[in-house]
Amino acid sequence: MAKITRDMIISDVLKLDKGTIPIFLNNGMHCLGCPSSSGESIEEACAIHEIDADVLVRQLNEYLEGK
Numbered sequence: 001m002a003k004i005t006r007d008m009i010i011s012d013v014l015k016l017d018k019g020t021i022p023i024f025l026n027n028g029m030h031c032l033g034c035p036s037s038s039g040e041s042i043e044e045a046c047a048i049h050e051i052d053a054d055v056l057v058r059q060l061n062e063y064l065e066g067k
Helices: 010-016 018-026 042-049 053-065
Strands: none
Touching: 010 018, 010 042, 018 053, 042 053
C-alpha cells in the first residue's frame, strides 16, 4: 500500500482507500466532495483549516498500515 504524504492530493487519497474518509472528517475536513479536494494537497488543505498536517498524515498512514 502506498504511503500518504503531505503533498498528496486529497481526492487521490480518497481513491486509494475510501476508509480514510472518517479520518479527514474527524479532523475537521468536511469538504471532501468540494472541487478543491481534487486539486488541493493535504498540506494546503490543512493550512486553510488550521489543522496539523503531520498529525493527519500520521493518522492516515496508521490506518493504512493497520489494514
